[in-house]
Amino acid sequence: xxxxxxxxxxxxxxxxxxxxxxxxxxxxxxxxxxxxxxxxxxxxxxxxxxxxxxxxxxxxxxxxxxxxxxxxxxxxxxxxxxxxxxxxxxxxxxxxxxxxxxxxxxxxxxxxxxxxxxxxxxxxxxxxxxxxxxxxxxxxxxxxxxxxxxxxxxxxxxxxxxxxxxxxxxxxxxxxxxxxxxxxxxxxxxxxxxxxxxxxxxxxxxxxxxxxxxxxxxxxxxxxx
Amino acid sequence: xxxxxxxxxxxxxxxxxxxxxxxxxxxxxxxxxxxxxxxxxxxxxxxxxxxxxxxxxxxxxxxxxxxxxxxxxxxxxxxxxxxxxxxxxxxxxxxxxxxxxxxxxxxxxxxxxxxxxxxxxxxxxxxxxxxxxxxxxxxxxxxxxxxxxxxxxxxxxxxxxxxxxxxxxxxxxxxxxxxxxxxxxxxxxxxxxxxxxxxxxxxxxxxxxxxxxxxxxxxxxxxxxxxxxxxxxxxxxxxxxxxxxxxxxxxxxxxxxxxxxxxxxxxxxxxxxxxxxxxxxxxxxxxxxxxxxxxxxxxxxxxxxxxxxxxxxxxxxxxxxxxxxxxxxxxxxxxxxxxxxxxxxxxxxxxxxxxxxxxxxxxxxxxxxxxxxxxxxxxxxxxxxxxxxxxxxxxxxxxxxxxxxxxxxxxxxxxxxxxxxxxxxxxxxxxxxxxxxxxxxxxxxxxxxxxxxxxxxxxxxxxxxxxxxxxxxxxxxxxxxxxxxxxxxxxxxxxxxxxxxxxxxxxxxxxxxxxxxxxxxxxxxxxxxxxxxxxxxxxxxxxxxxxxxxxxxxxxxxxxxxxxxxxxxxxxxxxxxxxxxxxxxxxxxxxxxxxxxxxxxxxxxxxxxxxxxxxxxxxxxxx
Numbered sequence: 001x002x003x004x005x006x007x008x009x010x011x012x013x014x015x016x017x018x019x020x021x022x023x024x025x026x027x028x029x030x031x032x033x034x035x036x037x038x039x040x041x042x043x044x045x046x047x048x049x050x051x052x053x054x055x056x057x058x059x060x061x062x063x064x065x066x067x068x069x070x071x072x073x074x075x076x077x078x079x080x081x082x083x084x085x086x087x088x089x090x091x092x093x094x095x096x097x098x099x100x101x102x103x104x105x106x107x108x109x110x111x112x113x114x115x116x117x118x119x120x121x122x123x124x125x126x127x128x129x130x131x132x133x134x135x136x137x138x139x140x141x142x143x144x145x146x147x148x149x150x151x152x153x154x155x156x157x158x159x160x161x162x163x164x165x166x167x168x169x170x171x172x173x174x175x176x177x178x179x180x181x182x183x184x185x186x187x188x189x190x191x192x193x194x195x196x197x198x199x200x201x202x203x204x205x206x207x208x209x210x211x212x213x214x215x216x217x218x219x220x221x222x223x224x225x
Numbered sequence: 226x227x228x229x230x231x232x233x234x235x236x237x238x239x240x241x242x243x244x245x246x247x248x249x250x251x252x253x254x255x256x257x258x259x260x261x262x263x264x265x266x267x268x269x270x271x272x273x274x275x276x277x278x279x280x281x282x283x284x285x286x287x288x289x290x291x292x293x294x295x296x297x298x299x300x301x302x303x304x305x306x307x308x309x310x311x312x313x314x315x316x317x318x319x320x321x322x323x324x325x326x327x328x329x330x331x332x333x334x335x336x337x338x339x340x341x342x343x344x345x346x347x348x349x350x351x352x353x354x355x356x357x358x359x360x361x362x363x364x365x366x367x368x369x370x371x372x373x374x375x376x377x378x379x380x381x382x383x384x385x386x387x388x389x390x391x392x393x394x395x396x397x398x399x400x401x402x403x404x405x406x407x408x409x410x411x412x413x414x415x416x417x418x419x420x421x422x423x424x425x426x427x428x429x430x431x432x433x434x435x436x437x438x439x440x441x442x443x444x445x446x447x448x449x450x451x452x453x454x455x456x457x458x459x460x461x462x463x464x465x466x467x468x469x470x471x472x473x474x475x476x477x478x479x480x481x482x483x484x485x486x487x488x489x490x491x492x493x494x495x496x497x498x499x500x501x502x503x504x505x506x507x508x509x510x511x512x513x514x515x516x517x518x519x520x521x522x523x524x525x526x527x528x529x530x531x532x533x534x535x536x537x538x539x540x541x542x543x544x545x546x547x548x549x550x551x552x553x554x555x556x557x558x559x560x561x562x563x564x565x566x567x568x569x570x571x572x573x574x575x576x577x578x579x580x581x582x583x584x585x586x587x588x589x590x591x592x593x594x595x596x597x598x599x600x601x602x603x604x605x606x607x608x609x610x611x612x613x614x615x616x617x618x619x620x621x622x623x624x625x626x627x628x629x630x631x632x633x634x635x636x637x638x639x640x641x642x643x644x645x646x647x648x649x650x651x652x653x654x655x656x657x658x659x660x661x662x663x664x665x666x667x668x669x670x671x672x673x674x675x676x677x678x679x680x681x682x683x684x685x686x687x688x689x690x691x692x693x694x695x696x697x698x699x700x701x702x703x704x705x706x707x708x709x710x711x712x713x714x715x716x717x718x719x720x721x722x723x724x725x726x727x728x729x730x731x732x733x734x735x736x737x738x739x740x741x742x743x744x745x746x747x748x749x750x751x752x753x754x755x756x757x758x759x760x761x762x763x764x765x766x767x768x769x770x771x772x773x774x775x776x777x778x779x780x781x782x783x784x785x786x787x788x789x790x791x792x793x794x795x796x797x798x799x800x801x802x803x804x805x806x807x808x809x810x811x812x813x814x815x816x817x818x819x820x821x822x823x824x825x826x827x828x829x830x831x832x833x834x835x836x837x838x839x840x841x842x843x844x845x846x847x848x
Contacts, residue, residue, distance in 0.1 A: 011226035015242035016478045024478060027250070027530030030561070042585040044562045055236050085530075087248055088226065119234065202237040 003069050003081070003107060006094040006224050008061040009054065018053040024090075025065065031085040034078070051105035051211050051223060052112055052176045055183065060208035061093070064223045066105045072097065079156040091217035097225045105223060110214040111161060112176040114184040115167040115207045121200040128197070129165050135168070136163040137190045143190055156182065156190060161220075163187075169207075173220075176211065230318035230325075231306075239305045243270035247320035250476040251528065253289040253296070254321060261400055263329040265319050265366070268300055268337070269344035270760065275300040276475070277483030279537060280372065282333060284393045286471035288779030294401060297321040298475075299332075301344045302351065304758065310351050310624035327350035330404065332366040334385075339737035340730065340760035342381055346752040348386065354779035356749065358386045358431055363414055365415050367404070375643045376459075376506055377686040377797040378535070380740035381748065382430035383620040386418060390426045390800055391460030392467050392492075422453050427799070429453075435742055435796075441783055443741065443794040458801040459506070463839040465492055466514040470521050472527045485533035485566065486525040489519055490550065495825035495841055496537035496595070497832075499816050500635065502685040503539055505804045508832060510825060511840035515546035519553050526563060533564040542571040543826070560695045568592075572618035578624050590629035590676075591622050597638060598648030604819045605640055605708050607689075607812070612652065619656045623663040629674045630656060636704040636725070637682040637696040639816065645702060650711035650721075653677050657717035675721045680706060681731040685738050687798045687804065689812030694788040695735040702730040729767040736784040740794035744784075747777045805833035 005155050009021070016024065026046050038044035047068035054060050072078060075095050082092040089141040102108075118124070125131075135141070141156040159175035159182035183207050192199050210219040229236070229246060236242035257263075263838065281298070297319035310317065316325040326332055332354065334345055345355055347762055354368065355361045361368075370378060371389040378388045383554030389396070400421060402486030407417040408819055422429040434451050436444040448455060462468050474486065493510035493798040494503065522534060534554065537546060544829060554565050565583040570576040572591055580589070597603045603610060619630060634649050653675050660673035681701045684690045696704070705725040712723050737744065751773035774781050789795075791810060798806065808831065815822060822830050825841045835842040 012246040013238050013478075015246050017243070020243065020478050020480075023480070024250075026532070030530035031250075031527065033527075038562050043564075046380070056242070057233070059767060084249070087250055110271050121234070125794075200234075201655055202234045213529065 001069055002066055002098040002102065002104075003071060003072060003078070004064055004066050004096050004098055005092060005225055007063050007065075008091045008093055009063055009089065010059045010061070011178040012090035013087065014057055014059045014128055017056045018050070020100070021054075022048070022050060022065075024087075028082065029067070034081065035070045037070055049104045049106055052109045052178075052181070054208060055185075055206070057202070058206045058208060061076050062208050062210035062222065064105050066098065085127075095223050106178055108213040108223065109176050109178065109211055111173055111212040111220055113162070113171065113173040113209045113210055113212075115166070115169045115171055115206075116184055116188060119200065119203050119205060122203045125197065126196075130165075132170070132191055133165065135194065136160065140184070141190065156187065160187060169178055172223045226797065227323060229314065231580050233382070235306070235309055235313075237314075239309065240303060241272075241479055243275070243302070244303065245306065245320070247323065249475040249478055250530075252298075252321055252475050253285070254288070255295040257295070257322065259292075260295045262291075262331070262334060263324075263406060264288050264294055264296040264331045265326045265329045266296055266298050267298075267332060267334045267339045267348055269334055269348050270301050270758075271303050272477075273479065273481040275681075276477045276481040278335070278337065279487045279489060280337075280393070281485075282313040282467060282471045282474050282487075284302050284333070284397075286473070287394060287397070287469040290469065291406070292400070293350070295321075299326055299348065299352075301347055301758070304764070307347065307351065316353050316551075317348060327354055327364075327366065329366045331369060333369045333371060333389075335372040336370055336381070337343065337376075337761070338760060339374055339380075339734045340765075342737060342748050343752045343756045343759055345381060346386055346749065347757055348754075354471065357383050359383070361386065361414070362533075367414070367417070373502065373506060376502075376800060376802060377738065378430065378738070379427065379435075379742045379796040380737050380744035382695070382742055383745040383749075386414075387421055388430070389460070390457055393460075394462045394464045395460045396424055396426050400427065405762055409524075417737045419450060419453075422450075426457065428457045433799070436724050441780075443796060443798075445794070446799055456799055456801050459686075460490070460802055461803065461837050461839075462511070463837060465511045466517045468536060469588055470517075471531075472521065472524045474525060476529045476531070483533070483535070485535050485564075486529060486531045487520050487535050487537050488525070488552065489513070490518060490541060490544045490547075491538045491579040493840065495543055496519070496540055496609065497606070497607055497812075497813055497822055497824060499689040500596070500638065500682060500685075501539075501690050505687045505809070507539070508803055508825075508834035509837060509840035509842045510543070512544060515550050518550055522554060523557065526558075526561070532565060533563065534558065535566040535568065538569060540571075540578065540830075541569045542573075548575070555582060557668075567794045572622060573614075574621060577618075577621050581625055589627070590631050591627050592620065592631045592633070594633040595652065596633065597641075597645060598634060598637050598650070598652045599645045601819055602638060602641060602645040602648070604821050605816050606635075606638060607816070607821050609821065609824065612655075616654070616655060616659050619659050620663045622821075623660045626670070629658070630672050630676070632656070632675065632677045634679045635682045636679045636708065637701055639682075639684075639690060639693040641704075643707065646707050647711045649677065649679070649708055650715050653712060653721045654715035654717050657715075657720045660720075673720050675717075676724065677708075677712065677721060678724045680704060680726040680728075681728060681733045683731055683738055685794065687802045687809065689737065689809050689816055691795065692789040692791065692793075693811065693812050694786040695732075697782075697786055698728045698732050701731060727762060727765075730765055731760070732781070733759070736781050739795070741784075743779055744778075747773050747779050750777055803832075803834040803837060810833040 046094045049066050051064035079092045143156045144151045145154045162173035164171045244577045288294045299319050368386045370385040418429045421427050435446045438444045491512040493507040495510050596608045684693045754769045
């Protein structure tokens with residue numbers, strides 16, 4: 001059966017890259033003695049697929065991966081067993097058995113939302129909030145986006161589903177589909193560049209709140225709802 | 226959450242920031258307020274190399290078993306972070322607590338290869354610990370050296386307060402207790418070192434003075450205080466079953482060189498190859514109990530989640546319970562989809578059968594280490610491997626479906642002639658011919674590929690070749706070119722690929738290996754000029770090294786190209802590695818006569834290690 005698992009990644013473990021997080025979970029699943037299925041062939045690997053890669057340096061409380069299991073304990077037991085073998089900063093938050101024919105996590109991802117704050121070294125003009133909202137409210141935001149074939153012009157606005165300034169930071173809901181994913185840092189860099197506001201190295205602290213799929217009726221819903 | 230020593234801005238600009246954050250699975254965290262001794266364990270190379278070392282894992286486990294000790298890890302920051310730390314004056318820190326190393330009681334540095342010596346200085350420097358032992362004060366950590374290169378500690382003796390000679394499991398507790406006592410009584414650093422020098426296996430270099438003769442060789446060494454031992458004997462674990470073994474190895478987040486469970490099945494080697502230092506240092510061979518190994522293997526796999534297990538020893542085929550252990554592993558690992566990797570196995574029907582079961586024959590290559598091409602030369606080095614055995618192994622392998630063979634040889638061995646070198650090429654050719662003979666045309670899935678690699682022979686202390694002259698850089702290169710030419714003359718030359726090791730770095734390694742106290746200033750000078758990560762060819766700066774020798778007035782050739790007299794006093798003679806100098810000298814003479822010495826299991830040759838009364842020395846001999 002296919003099982004979707006939700007986890008968070010916070011604190012120093014944010015410096016572990018996506019591929020290493022995958023390796024980490026492969027080993028964690030062995031430690032937790034989860035009855036996972038393996039691919040066939042001479043070097044079998046665990047059947048596991050991750051939803052949306054998280055950049056190095058970003059934190060998240062809405063990460064997902066799918067696994068194929070031969071048998072599954074009670075959901076609470078599965079979560080407990082996995083949490084017993086986690087390192088500080090990575091917590092298993094939820095798990096759910098997927099229905100027949102449900103697409104895998106990566107294929108289902110439609111969007112993700114983020115909260116962005118600034119590093120200490122960032123100095124901003126007093127009216128930055130108004131300017132950011134004005135930037136977002138433009139009818140279109142043409143940008144050059146790097147693709148495998150070179151650069152092409154795209155409308156950034158199409159991928160920004162929401163942008164708001166909250167007490168905790170800048171909130172953004174962005175396209176996270178594997179072909180058209182928009183990185184929150186890219187949105188802000190575009191803004192600051194346009195406004196000619198200089199930024200230091202590593203200016204943003206980016207936290208992913210949730211990863212969403214699009215339901216049949218078009219609404220966004222968390223990958224486990 | 227733990228607070229990191231490095232700011233986010235720094236971690237985001239360096240390569241692989243996960244090298245510096247600690248927090249790995251099975252990393253040991255303790256409450257500082259409950260701890261009496263803080264020990265920083267260092268492998269002076271980059272994280273991925275250091276994390277792959279079994280010895281550190283064993284000691285880390287042992288120290289952390291002690292309730293009053295917290296042992297943490299530290300590695301050489303990579304060159305990018307090194308630059309940032311120097312610019313921003315960030316002191317080097319331990320991975321677990323992220324606290325500065327200078328606040329620790331001990332800094333233990335393992336010396337696994339000579340080319341890490343400038344990295345020792347980097348670690349001390351970044352930790353803000355004075356580089357020279359003589360300049361350290363009461364607040365500085367005690368800096369301890371250990372590992373195989375500590376068997377000739379003299380080239381780096383000024384940088385260490387003490388060295389631990391031999392296997393760490395035996396005397397560390399005593400050393401730590403002495404430290405606690407000295408700390409309580411506030412005796413000071415000097416008294417602690419003087420008392421430590423009385424513990425078996427502990428060498429305190431500052432308590433000895435060396436006098437030289439006019440020709441530069443050693444006249445004598447004198448202890449500077451009453452009661453300080455003249456000879457220091459290596460420490461050795463007599464029972465390798467009832468001892469510390471890391472049941473919960475640390476699991477790195479990033480890919481490291483040895484990304485698997487490592488099961489050390491035995492220590493030492495019965496073979497006595499005359500070039501091999503490890504084969505002498507770790508005598509006598511001691512096997513771990515097979516039941517202990519089965520239990521450890523399963524525990525470590527469970528506690529790490531690794532998908533591979535590797536057997537470790539100098540010569541796994543000599544482990545007497547190998548078939549039983551492998552059967553057990555194959556049965557238990559197959560179910561869990563765990564790979565078994567088998568380095569250092571002799572190629573024969575048994576090992577091929579095992580490899581066939583645990584590896585994908587199509588993807589794997591087989592490794593032979595004949596070390597020399599001619600039988601005469603293999604007799605000189607006492608490598609008990611005949612051409613017949615090699616060809617037979619290759620034939621069996623080809624029939625079993627393997628098509629790729631790796632061969633390791635050494636160039637520049639004592640008494641080597643052009644004929645011996647040509648024999649390397651001829652042996653490669655014969656192996657290729659064996660393929661065409663053993664595998665009928667219709668069954669040849671792909672072409673046979675033979676990769677021959679040569680390294681340059683470097684005489685090491687405590688080997689029968691410690692008296693031998695090392696080749697010059699030019700001689701090394703001439704031999705490599707000659708080998709390449711000889712291979713090109715072979716009928717099957719198109720299937721043979723040839724690689725050789727760099728010559729410059731082999732010369733420097735040779736200097737360090739048999740160096741004396743006068744090299745300390747050269748290493749310090751080279752480090753100040755910018756030498757670092759010398760083991761990495763991209764960073765090795767030969768020019769800087771040789772200008773350091775010149776500025777210090779030290780002649781590099783004195784250490785390498787000179788053949789030693791039988792009665793020369795070597796810088797390391799004050800250490801007793803268990804094997805006597807008389808035995809080594811006898812072996813040196815036998816090498817010159819091309820005479821072989823039987824292995825320890827066939828017959829005792831009286832090397833001296835029987836004093837330890839353990840392992841193979843207590844077994845009944847075949848003869």
